[in-house]
Amino acid sequence: MSDNVQLKTPKKGYRLLSGKSWMVFKEGLWHNNPIFGMMLGLCSTLAVTNLMSNALVMSLSVTIVLIVNSIIISSLRNFIPDRIRMIAYMLIISTLVIAIDMVLKIFLPDISKALGAYVALIITNCIIMGRAEAYASNNSIGISSVDALGVGLGYTFSLMIIATFRELVGFGSLFGYQVLPEPLSPMKIFSIPPGAFFTLGVFILIINTIRGHKEDDA
Amino acid sequence: MKEVKMVLFLLALFTICTLVLTGAQLAYDKASAIFNLRLYAEIMDLYSIEYQEDEIEETFSTNFTVMVLGDSTYYISDSEPDNEHPGSIVFKTAGPGLWSIIEILLAVDSEMESLIGMRVLSQAETPGLGGRISEPDFQESFSGADIRPNLSIVKFATLSNEVDAISGATKTSTSLETIINKAILGLDMAFQDQGSNE
Numbered sequence: 032m033s034d035n036v037q038l039k040t041p042k043k044g045y046r047l048l049s050g051k052s053w054m055v056f057k058e059g060l061w062h063n064n065p066i067f068g069m070m071l072g073l074c075s076t077l078a079v080t081n082l083m084s085n086a087l088v089m090s091l092s093v094t095i096v097l098i099v100n101s102i103i104i105s106s107l108r109n110f111i112p113d114r115i116r117m118i119a120y121m122l123i124i125s126t127l128v129i130a131i132d133m134v135l136k137i138f139l140p141d142i143s144k145a146l147g148a149y150v151a152l153i154i155t156n157c158i159i160m161g162r163a164e165a166y167a168s169n170n171s172i173g174i175s176s177v178d179a180l181g182v183g184l185g186y187t188f189s190l191m192i193i194a195t196f197r198e199l200v201g202f203g204s205l206f207g208y209q210v211l212p213e214p215l216s217p218m219k220i221f222s223i224p225p226g227a228f229f230t231l232g233v234f235i236l237i238i239n240t241i242r243g244h245k246e247d248d249a
Numbered sequence: 250m251k252e253v254k255m256v257l258f259l260l261a262l263f264t265i266c267t268l269v270l271t272g273a274q275l276a277y278d279k280a281s282a283i284f285n286l287r288l289y290a291e292i293m294d295l296y297s298i299e300y301q302e303d304e305i306e307e308t309f310s311t312n313f314t315v316m317v318l319g320d321s322t323y324y325i326s327d328s329e330p331d332n333e334h335p336g337s338i339v340f341k342t343a344g345p346g347l348w349s350i351i352e353i354l355l356a357v358d359s360e361m362e363s364l365i366g367m368r369v370l371s372q373a374e375t376p377g378l379g380g381r382i383s384e385p386d387f388q389e390s391f392s393g394a395d396i397r398p399n400l401s402i403v404k405f406a407t408l409s410n411e412v413d414a415i416s417g418a419t420k421t422s423t424s425l426e427t428i429i430n431k432a433i434l435g436l437d438m439a440f441q442d443q444g445s446n447e
Contacts, residue, residue: 078376112255119262126266133277140287144383148348148373224377 059181094183344428379421
């Protein structure tokens, strides 16, 4: 497997033994990771990665919305009139998000409180709109849901590594359990948004170095 | 023809989404009995009263008396069985924050001079800035704060009626100050009326 296996050459990917689904899945998870590759949804990333539990619930909520939304939109793709497709996407996404918000309020009140406005703001998360417009609107249900799963897990994975670092350094804990010994005082800056900017920037650098990402000359 | 189709499609989609949300709202309302229990649990946490998960209502009613004055419900803590703050009043209040309605729980001592505690029940302020009013450290700083002549949320709290604000969240902090002071005013009026009626 080399670097040139990308969605730009779908035929090549299609011929691989692992199949097209695997390619699409890996594309979202790694090569075109929403945070480190596409740089979408950064605002919520900065905000909810202060604690691992927040990041996990947020990213799983986004993943669920993403998958269900992709399934609905791809099954309606031949019926949605082209000129009003954005409005239609917004309606479907908002409905899903409000439902998720209610579920969280009832079953996970503490996390719902900690996430605050950000659950409602999943509606405007560019990842969801982006995948609906770029993928689900012109691909079959099966492959769209695989794409949504890949992107969703890519988002989850990105948020979790940022949150792991921020919680460990900012609070000295992991998932709320104190792991760093008391005398080490946590660096508060990593628990607040400015710390998130630094962390995100450094992680983008690291991940893109590993991925061997090359900026286009254009 | 194309326009008609578009309008019809949107209408259909609107209807479906509305129906789905109505269903969800109904289910949510049914589940909301849980919120009363959660309020009781929150109050008992504030008073550090221990309770069993399945006996929240019983434990609460042995420790608190419910008092309805006007539109508001006040919970008065009983002196029995082992209450640290007998006669103190705890109640729920709400008001606008920067973006959202902030719902808080206030516990005022029996003299109505200082706060026993404050808890944020729900808010949707800027996460990481105003949203930090939900953090335990911030809420804890209200315990024992004087509410006379009024409570101030300021930079560098020094006086007994001052509490440290959250930096970067001036609007939320000011809103919270307003909500608390309004609530105290309401409390005064409610109990004044009640006093004169007797």
